[in-house]
Amino acid sequence: MGIPIERFLVLSVILLCIGCYGLLARRNAIGILMSIEVLLNAVNINLVAFSRTVSPSEGTGQIFALFVIGMAAAAAVVGLALVLAISRHLKTVNLDEMNLLKW
């Protein structure tokens, strides 16, 4: 009797929805970046759960999760550098006040 996978998938979906809400509704740019990391962690839980239950001796899901962690780090670094650079110029961190390119 293997590990029931539905509970991990439901947890992953709940985290996905929470991250989606945070991405759409937060004003602080750093808060939005944290919500993106929540989304990526939900995906990682999904991958590792599938790797454990479907093919526990191959580890493909775990390697995929490793690469997702690496790319999440790269995305966070670049995103935060952009937020810092913009906040230096516009003196604000709220995303709806950064509207220089709007018509």
Place this chain on the structure above:
Amino acid sequence: MLADAVFYLLAALIIVAALGVVALRNIFHAALAFGLMLVGIAGLYLVLSAEFIAVTQLLIYVGAIMTLILFAVMLTQRIADPSVPHLNEQRGPAALIAVGLGVLLITVILQTPWSRVSRPGPLVGVTELGRQLLTTYVLPFEVISIALVAALVGAMVIAKREQSTR
């Protein structure tokens, strides 16, 4: 029985911390809740017998990414006004979309007959992961090295303070 209790405890911790990330007004508290969520997820990886991913999660996510976010929060602290609303005017439709997506996906998950272990074997360990990273997945391994260097250099260039004109 004990494994179920541990899972539900970790799941409750993760969900409450994630709600703190998206809903807390003070961005520093949200970053701390983010750290708590990451530690909970590392515990979940231990439940799933993925020890290497659990330790990598703690080292990279909690040790590097959360620290970086805290640095950024501290550097922008004095321009973040705590009295303005922290959620923009799209929060109603955003909540509707998130809940709708969740209901749809959970319905699909609970109605799908998931197959159990189809290729049973010993659990993969660090040795096997390392071997596969250097044989089967060596191309993504090299590409992610280049991508990380590019992100590093790019972030340094973007965040560099401009030199004052002479």
